[in-house]
Structure formats: structure tokens, C-alpha cells
Amino acid sequence: MKEALVACRTGMGSSMMLKIKVEQVVRENNYPIKVHHDTLSAVNQFKGDLLITLEDLVPDVKDKVKYVIGIKNLMDKEEIKSKLNEFLEVNV
Template identity: 50%
Template sequence: MYKILVACRAGVGSSLMLKIKTQQVIKENNFPIEVEHGSLDSLNGFNGDAVETVIDVADELKQKNLKFDVIGIRNVVDRNEIKTALEQFIASKEK
């Protein structure tokens, strides 16, 4: 089981919508993923496999060489985009 933190700067708007859509995709596809939700401040204590966030925040986080993967999503309500991103994440872990 993989653990993903869905986060944005404040942890209120875009990340909450992204969390809901991500949970729908996980359920529909039986992905082995559990989701946590928070703001970027949550990254400090996060002990999981990846952070999922909007693309501009993801680009910033990728520059920081974090200990977990960063998944960037352009459209937080596009379940197809989320599904593709999660499939790529799972495939990268199963290599």
C-alpha cells in the first residue's frame, strides 16, 4: 500500500478538490493507495511515498530533492489525468 499526501499551499481549496477526485479514481481502479490531505506545511512530518499537488507547486517541490515522489496535476477535476498520473506512479514503484 502506497501513501500519498494531497497538498497545496494552504490545504483548503485546490487540494481538497484534488483529494476527492483522487479518492474516486483510487476506488474505481482499486489502486493500492491511501490518501492523506494537508497543506505544504504537512510535508515536514509526512512519512509516505508521494505528494500530489497542482502543477506549479509540483514544479517547485521537484527542485527541492525531497525524499518522496512529486505528482503534478494540471486539472484537479480531470479524473483521466489523475488516473494516468497514479498509474505512472505505481509503475515507477514496481520496477
């Protein structure tokens, strides 16, 4: 089971909506991913496999995690699915 953190600056609005969409995609596709939620400041303590955040925040965190996914449209389940598939292909 892979551990993923969904985060944004404050951990309230956009990342909570993104977490819901990610969990839907994970459930619908039976992905072996457990989804957590927090603020970007929690990234330093996160020991999981994947960070999922908004695309504009990727430069702020790309050196702090093993793998990061930047999402352009947090409501686009196809974008989320595609990027999770890419992650799973190299991290099985």
C-alpha cells in the same frame, strides 16, 4: 499499501477538491493507495510514498519527497489516473 499526500499552500480549496477526485480514481481502479490531505508545510514531516499537488507547486516541493505528481486540471480524472498509473508502474 502506498501512502499519498494531497496538498496545496493552504490545504483548503484546491487540494480538498483534488483529494476527492484522487480518492474517486483510487476507488474506481482499486489502487493500493491511502490518501491523506494537508498543507504544503506538512510535506517536511510526511514519510509516505507520494505527494500529489497542483503542477505549478511541484518546483517548490520536488526535492522534499520521494515522488511527486503535478496535476494541471484537478477535475480531470483521466489525468489523475494516468499519473497514478505511472507512479504505480515504478513503485509496486
